[in-house]
Amino acid sequence: MSFWSKGMAGWLILCIVFIYLVDLFTVDPDVTSGNGNLGLLFVLPALFVFLLFASSFWNFLGRLEFKSNTWMKLGLGALALLLWFFRI
Numbered sequence: 001m002s003f004w005s006k007g008m009a010g011w012l013i014l015c016i017v018f019i020y021l022v023d024l025f026t027v028d029p030d031v032t033s034g035n036g037n038l039g040l041l042f043v044l045p046a047l048f049v050f051l052l053f054a055s056s057f058w059n060f061l062g063r064l065e066f067k068s069n070t071w072m073k074l075g076l077g078a079l080a081l082l083l084w085f086f087r088i
Contacts, residue, residue: 008060011053018046 026039066074 005056005060008053008056011049011056014049015046015053018042018049022046 021042022039024039025037025042027037
């Protein structure tokens with residue numbers, strides 16, 4: 001079984017594109033813009049595409065068959081990354 005499916009790769013690419021568009025059109029807070037912040041137009045589509053990617057990734061993880069020891073290591077690694085990223 002391959003790790004990436006075509007659908008999951010497509011959602012990931014679209015997610016990256018929408019995140020880039022949000023970054024591209026977002027105005028700095030100290031700049032006064034007459035048109036408002038155009039980056040907000042891409043936030044909801046980016047969130048929607050990310051949720052579709054996350055659901056396809058979650059479905060893929062549900063199809064994996066690992067030993068319970070491997071699942072425990074994956075969970076501990078995810079917890080360590082969460083703590084490291086948020087510096088708790």
